[in-house]
């Protein structure tokens with residue numbers, strides 16, 4: 001398994017593994033990466049994309065989190081696509097790769113938001129050295145295929161890791 005930055009040439013294969021339909025979310029993430037806003041990490045087994053995560057360099061978009069943890073990039077949208085591929089270290093490898101890149105850029109901290117209804121992910125992050133920080137509500141919206149907008153409010157905990165320890 002190899003973790004590397006997703007390129008425009010990879011987008012179709014990532015779509016195949018984790019389709020986002022008309023939203024073309026992977027293409028959008030690559031575009032954001034090209035502006036320097038994020039780094040889009042993808043795990044590969046040969047030609048097959050297994051999972052991904054995005055490092056957002058400016059940190060969490062929720063103002064209160066950014067105010068509490070300035071200079072703290074956020075790992076976002078971590079996912080191993082196929083359930084049978086979970087629990088084999090791919091998520092850990094994506095996180096460690098994000099941490100290495102943050103360290104290379106001179107950041108001391110990195111963080112991620114975990115939803116209240118995802119305690120098994122929270123346990124994994126704790127094991128990897130992340131401490132629970134502040135609680136917040138992540139608000140985001142999406143349009144479904146019928147063009148209907150859905151607004152989601154998701155109670156979360158922002159967890160942080162000191163990259164120097």
Ligand SMILES: CC(C)(COP(=O)(O)OP(=O)(O)OC[C@H]1O[C@@H](n2cnc3c(N)ncnc32)[C@H](O)[C@@H]1OP(=O)(O)O)[C@@H](O)C(=O)NCCC(=O)NCCS
Pocket residue numbers: 077078079080081085086087088089090091092093113114115118120121123124
């Ligand atoms: C959370 C996730 C990215 C972790 O990736 P992974 O490759 O399964 O993680 P690893 O193999 O490195 O570590 C396994 C640990 O992840 C945790 N975990 C969280 N959700 C899990 C799941 N659905 N299946 C298996 N393990 C899961 C377990 O604590 C497991 O620890 P264990 O092996 O002691 O049981 C992945 O399970 C996933 O995509 N889950 C669904 C989407 C999600 O919850 N994303 C996180 C948003 S914050």
